[in-house]
Amino acid sequence: xxxxxxxxxxxxxxxxxxxxxxxxxxxxxxxxxxxxxxxxxxxxxxxxxxxxxxxxxxxxxxxxxxxxxxxxxxxxxxxxxxxxxxxxxxxxxxxxxxxxxxxxxxxxxxxxxxxxxxxxxxxxxxxxxxxxxxxxxxxxxxxxxxxxxxxxxxxxxxxxxxxxxxxxxxxxxxxxxxxxxxxxxxxxxxxxxxxxxxxxxxxxxxxxxxxxxxxxxxxxxxxxxxxxxxxxxxxxxxxxxxxxxxxxxxxxxxxxxxxxxxxxxxxxxxxxxxxxxxxxxxxxxxxxxxxxxxxxxxxxxxxxxxxxxxxxxxxxxxxxxxxxxxxxxxxxxxxxxxxxxxxxx
Ligand code: ADE
Ligand code: ZN
Numbered sequence: 192x193x194x195x196x197x198x199x200x201x202x203x204x205x206x207x208x209x210x211x212x213x214x215x216x217x218x219x220x221x222x223x224x225x226x227x228x229x230x231x232x233x234x235x236x237x238x239x240x241x242x243x244x245x246x247x248x249x250x251x252x253x254x255x256x257x258x259x260x261x262x263x264x265x266x267x268x269x270x271x272x273x274x275x276x277x278x279x280x281x282x283x284x285x286x287x288x289x290x291x292x293x294x295x296x297x298x299x300x301x302x303x304x305x306x307x308x309x310x311x312x313x314x315x316x317x318x319x320x321x322x323x324x325x326x327x328x329x330x331x332x333x334x335x336x337x338x339x340x341x342x343x344x345x346x347x348x349x350x351x352x353x354x355x356x357x358x359x360x361x362x363x364x365x366x367x368x369x370x371x372x373x374x375x376x377x378x379x380x381x382x383x384x385x386x387x388x389x390x391x392x393x394x395x396x397x398x399x400x401x402x403x404x405x406x407x408x409x410x411x412x413x414x415x416x417x418x419x420x421x422x423x424x425x426x427x428x429x430x431x432x433x434x435x436x437x438x439x440x441x442x443x444x445x446x447x448x449x450x451x452x453x454x455x456x457x458x459x460x461x462x463x464x465x466x467x468x469x470x471x472x473x474x475x476x477x478x479x480x481x482x483x484x485x486x487x488x489x490x491x492x493x494x495x496x497x498x499x500x501x502x503x504x505x506x507x508x509x510x511x512x513x514x515x516x517x518x519x520x521x522x523x524x525x526x527x528x529x530x531x532x533x534x535x536x
Contacts (some may be wrong), residue, residue, distance in 0.1 A: 195490060195525055196479045200518050202283040202500035203276060203464055203475050205408050207327075207357070207433035208265075208307060209289055211272040212255050220267070221258040228258070228316060233453060240470055245389050245440050246359060248470060265306025273314035275468075279476040280515060283504055285323045286311075287355055291340050300343040308350055310445025323352035323505055325383065326352045328371065330363035331357050345378060352505055355408065356384040356398075362391070363393050366399035372402040381405045381505055383431075387412035390410070392419050399428065406431060406503055410440055414450055420457055429503030431462040434478045436466035446485030455492055462500040494522045 195522045214233045221228045230236040242248040259265060269286075276284055286307075293303045307324065310534055314320045325443035326344050328337035344351050354375040356368060365372075365384055372382055386398040395413045398404045399422075410430035413419050423430070437443040443450070463482065468474045473481070479496070482488055488496075501514040 192483055192490070192493075193265075193480060196483065198280060198521065199479075199493065199497050200282045200521060201475065201479075202285070202462075202504050202514070202515060203281050204285045204406070204429075204462055204500060204503060205464035205466055206272070206276075206475075207252075207287045207289065207467050208269055208272060209256050209259075209292065209470075210252060211275070211469050212259075212268055213271065213469045216267065216271055217255055218422050220264050224226075224258055224260050224264070226258045226260075228270055229254075232510065236338060240439075240472075242440055243471075246468070248440055249358060252343055252470065253292060256289075259293065260298060260302075262302050262306035262309070265303050269307045269310035269344070270313060271312055273310060273318055273320055277314075277318045277320055279474055280513065281320065282517075283321045283323075283501070283506060283510075285325055285352070287325050287327045287357065289327050289329060290343065291329045291336060294340070294343070295332075300340075301347075302311045302378060304347055304350060317501050321506070321510070324350060325353040325355045326351050327355040327357040329358040329360040330368065330385075330433045334368055334371055334388060337368060338374070339521075341371055341378075342374055342425055346526070347383075347460045348378070351380070353383060355382070356386075356402070357408070358411060360385060360388055360390040360394065365402050369401045376403060383408055385409055388440075392416035395419060397428075400411075403513055405429075405505075409433065409437075409442075411437065411450060414479065420459065423460075424458045424521050427460055429462060429499065430454065431503070432461050432462050433464050433466035434482050435471040435473045438481075439471040445479050449482060452484050452486040452488060452492070456493065457460065460499050461496065462503055470488060489524070490525065494518065 214236045263291045290300050311322045382404045384398040384402050384404045385408040387395040392412050394417045406429045408431045463478050465475045465478055501511050
């Protein structure tokens with residue numbers, strides 16, 4: 192099953208580029224930029240990755256970002272993720288970035304965007320990996336900050352495929368950003384939002400009703416509300432679920448308690464993603480594997496998750512169909528090689 196997951200063509204729809212910042216690269220860039228990290232070694236930094244909740248994690252996530260100063264830093268960060276994703280047979284990635292986490296430190300929006308973009312172009316050329324960039328507003332900042340961030344984004348519309356919402360959820364409901372999301376949609380951006388990670392099912396409803404999002408990032412807490420689940424199924428709203436993140440941030444106590452299989456069973460359009468893989472102990476295939484083992488997912492369920500990942504993407508219908516055809520071929524080839532192995536034994 193591990194080999195089956197490894198070779199499975201898949202899309203990743205929920206990964207924060209700043210959350211792919213591996214400690215080794217962080218120390219390299221800190222050295223290059225003459226910035227002292229408050230840890231004496233890579234080991235000491237890794238030892239700090241023991242989180243009780245989202246807030247705990249975000250403190251380290253924002254601290255880590257501080258060593259990213261120059262365009263080349265953003266390029267190197269993004270390139271490292273793309274190379275890693277390609278080894279997991281990710282064929283398409285929709286990547287979040289948090290410009291406000293950088294502009295508030297005095298790094299220009301263009302420095303961030305140009306560095307990331309250069310790596311994405313290189314990824315298309317050298318790895319055959321297609322990508323889209325989703326700009327996330329930090330929900331713990333005022334809506335006016337998000338408005339200013341959107342103004343900056345409008346000067347680079349061709350490179351930004353969508354708008355999202357992340358950072359501290361509880362106390363920062365989607366309603367706080369109704370105005371800026373309306374303007375983003377008016378400008379033609381498809382929207383997504385983190386909702387129901389730590390916040391209540393009501394935040395998932397607000398994200399749908401007020402922000403009019405096309406996908407919900409996480410969405411675990413939607414399961415507390417049966418009417419909401421029925422609506423998500425009826426409307427085919429995808430959920431970008433992140434199992435290792437849920438475990439490391441204690442949204443779910445143990446892998447065997449994860450609701451992924453139950454979500455599939457209810458007919459929700461769930462996908463599997465890595466969120467902040469450098470902090471949560473694994474990339475996308477590790478997320479598939481931990482769920483397959485703990486929940487005894489079948490090959491058909493694994494293929495459904497990968498199929499959902501392409502369907503839920505912002506790719507054109509034609510591009511989705513091309514990915515889905517390759518996925519079907521892969522699943523069929525695995526089935527027939529399984530059958531011939533069974534026949535021989
Ligand atoms: N920013 C980076 N990772 C996040 C997560 N899992 N939830 C909210 N904001 C985030
Ligand atoms: Zn996230």
